[in-house]
Amino acid sequence: MTFGEKVQILRKAKGMSQEQLAKRLNVSRQAISKWEQGLATPDVSNVIELSKLFNVSIDYLLIDYYGNDDHIPPVAKNDISGKALPGTKMSTLVGGLISFAGAAGILILCIIGSVRGKAYWVFGGENARVYTGIAAFLKINTLTWLMVLCVIAVLIGLVVIFSPKIKNWLSN
Numbered sequence: 001m002t003f004g005e006k007v008q009i010l011r012k013a014k015g016m017s018q019e020q021l022a023k024r025l026n027v028s029r030q031a032i033s034k035w036e037q038g039l040a041t042p043d044v045s046n047v048i049e050l051s052k053l054f055n056v057s058i059d060y061l062l063i064d065y066y067g068n069d070d071h072i073p074p075v076a077k078n079d080i081s082g083k084a085l086p087g088t089k090m091s092t093l094v095g096g097l098i099s100f101a102g103a104a105g106i107l108i109l110c111i112i113g114s115v116r117g118k119a120y121w122v123f124g125g126e127n128a129r130v131y132t133g134i135a136a137f138l139k140i141n142t143l144t145w146l147m148v149l150c151v152i153a154v155l156i157g158l159v160v161i162f163s164p165k166i167k168n169w170l171s172n
Contacts, residue, residue: 002064004036010054011036025049091164099157105150113137 001009011021011032018032025032025046034040042050051058113134131139138144 002038003041003061004038006056006061007032007050008036010050010056014054024053092161095157095160095162097157098160099154102150102153102155102157105153106147109138109143109147109150110134 011018016024018036019029022029022032025042027042027046031040031042035042047058047061051061054061113136116137118136118140119130119132138147
């Protein structure tokens, strides 16, 4: 499959017209037409932009023997039908597990705290405080650090889940 054929297939898979692609790359529609017909080739900066836009490797675009998806190197393999990329699936899985573990820890601490939380007084004159429920449980058993760790795990998991999506959004 030639460079032009690949560009045409990828462009159509994204639902873009030649004019839309040309506008995105800041070139003329005729330039896109010539690339797809094999009458001209883009400069390096446009090849790089095509690679980013279509989420394929530069060598996939330029090397003719990469004829179909089976020939795409594993690093560049993607699904042009709009499904999530393999890296995105993995980050979603890992991030989900981290967030789930943190949320489960918070839930367990809250349940135990509501069952075993007794009143807890901190004496200090005007600043005297009374803690009950989960706050009392965490203070009595000095487990505030564990609750903080669980909250951090939830946040880290969310960052892992959404970072590829944010990077992809920022690059487009």
